[in-house]
Amino acid sequence: xxxxxxxxxxxxxxxxxxxxxxxxxxxxxxxxxxxxxxxxxxxxxxxxxxxxxxxxxxxxxxxxxxxxxxxxxxxxxxxxxxxxxxxxxxxxxxxxxxxxxxxxxxxxxxxxxxxxxxxxxxxxxxxxxxxxxxxxxxxxxxxxxxxxxxxxxxxx
Amino acid sequence: xxxxxxxxxxxxxxxxxxxxxxxxxxxxxxxxxxxxxxxxxxxxxxxxxxxxxxxxxxxxxxxxxxxxxxxxxxxxxxxxxxxxxxxxxxxxxxxxxxxxxxxxxxxxxxxxxxxxxxxxxxxxxxxxxxxxxx
Numbered sequence: 287x288x289x290x291x292x293x294x295x296x297x298x299x300x301x302x303x304x305x306x307x308x309x310x311x312x313x314x315x316x317x318x319x320x321x322x323x324x325x326x327x328x329x330x331x332x333x334x335x336x337x338x339x340x341x342x343x344x345x346x347x348x349x350x351x352x353x354x355x356x357x358x359x360x361x362x363x364x365x366x367x368x369x370x371x372x373x374x375x376x377x378x379x380x381x382x383x384x385x386x387x388x389x390x391x392x393x394x395x396x397x398x399x400x401x402x403x404x405x406x407x408x409x410x411x412x413x414x415x416x417x418x419x420x421x422x423x424x425x426x427x428x429x430x431x432x433x434x435x436x437x438x439x440x441x442x
Numbered sequence: 443x444x445x446x447x448x449x450x451x452x453x454x455x456x457x458x459x460x461x462x463x464x465x466x467x468x469x470x471x472x473x474x475x476x477x478x479x480x481x482x483x484x485x486x487x488x489x490x491x492x493x494x495x496x497x498x499x500x501x502x503x504x505x506x507x508x509x510x511x512x513x514x515x516x517x518x519x520x521x522x523x524x525x526x527x528x529x530x531x532x533x534x535x536x537x538x539x540x541x542x543x544x545x546x547x548x549x550x551x552x553x554x555x556x557x558x559x560x561x562x563x564x565x566x567x568x569x570x571x572x573x574x575x576x
Contacts, residue, residue, distance in 0.1 A: 335451040337527040341520035348520060350488035352527060354554035369529055376449060391473035392488055395449035404523055418517065419490030419554020 335397040336372065336421075340404070345432065347403055349426045354419030355392075361416065363423060365409045370423065373398040405431035454527060468530030472510070476536075482561040483540065489532045490554035491515065499549055499558065506536045508556070 336351040349370055353361065361374040378394040403425065411426040455471045474487040485506075489497070492510035498499065500507040510532040541563040548559040 335449040337451050339525050339527060340523040341516055342523055343517065343519040343521070347523070348516075350515070352554075353489040354488040356553065378475075381477060381484070382479075385484075386479075388476040388478065389443075389495040390475050390477075392475050392486065393449060416553075418493050419488070422515070440459075442445040 304341075315374060320417045331393065336399065338399070338401050340401070342404070342427075345427060347407065347427065349403075349423040349425065351421045352419060353416070353421050356416075356419070358416045363412070363414055365407065365412050365425065368403045369402045370403060370408060370425070371399070372401065389420075407431070449471070451526075454530075456530075467554075468528050469533050470515065470528075470530050471534050472508070472532040474576065478540075478562075482559055483538070483542070485536075485556075485558040485560070487532075487556045487558075488554060489551075489556055492532060492551070492554060492556075493508075497556065499547075501538075501544060501547070501560075504538050505556050506538055506560075508534050508558075509534070510556075529572070530574055 336353055339350045341348045341350075351372065351373070353376070355378070356374060356376050360377070361372065364371040364373075373396075375396045376394045378392060406428040408426040408428045413424045415422045415424075456468060472487045472489050474485055476483065476485050478484070480540040487508065489510040491512045493513075496511035496513065498507070498509040500509075512529055512531055514529065516529075538542075538560070542560045543563045550557045
């Protein structure tokens with residue numbers, strides 16, 4: 287049975303009256319996501335702290351996270367199989383009794399996150415650096431995971 | 443003993459500056475805590491990846507401007523696998539209602555956190571003016 291919907295195009299069947307608006311919203315989201323953001327960017331808000339960027343080159347994976355105000359000794363890193371676990375705590379010192387706050391936007395607390403790595407890694411050669419609040423973990427790919435060059439033979 | 447709660451991830455806020463940048467790139471608003479005591483105003487802000495050389499603090503006409511630049515940290519050979527946060531500069535402006543003693547401003551940048559201490563100017567001491575009877 288034909289029904290008329292919001293945008294005047296005939297369609298089949300009994301429809302959820304909001305289907306067209308949902309469709310429009312979804313297409314607008316896709317459009318805005320396509321206009322900015324690098325390929326592979328997930329514009330879903332990261333659900334677990336900290337937000338992570340993973341990049342790779344020939345030999346290593348690089349995992350980066352912004353962890354301002356955290357000391358190296360308050361961060362624990364563990365590599366197991368293909369997972370990297372980052373655990374720690376952000377502390378904000380209390381400022382005394384006679385202070386009046388105008389704004390309070392920063393948060394303190396514990397965090398714990400496991401990040402899956404795309405390939406096998408060599409757990410013995412992991413190098414982690416915390417500089418100016420930016421954590422960079424460089425993990426060497428295992429020999430098996432590195433791309434192997436394959437030569438193409440032209441004759442038998 | 444207070445229990446520390448779990449941190450939630452937050453998306454970074456892009457700033458809408460009225461002035462356009464000369465270079466391409468994203469600009470974010472860093473999160474700040476601002477509080478005051480009798481003597482001073484203190485501002486704490488998170489700017490991960492910013493070092494002292496790339497941080498500009500400007501105070502004029504009662505407007506405080508913080509601007510932190512990031513050196514690109516990815517090597518040229520790297521390709522993206524997962525991107526959950528973008529890289530960009532930090533910028534934020536505040537108007538200050540109190541007069542500040544500019545000579546005594548103190549700025550400390552550690553672990554990507556800026557602690558800026560702005561001592562309030564001493565209020566003008568009223569002076570007695572003797573009236574001579576002539």
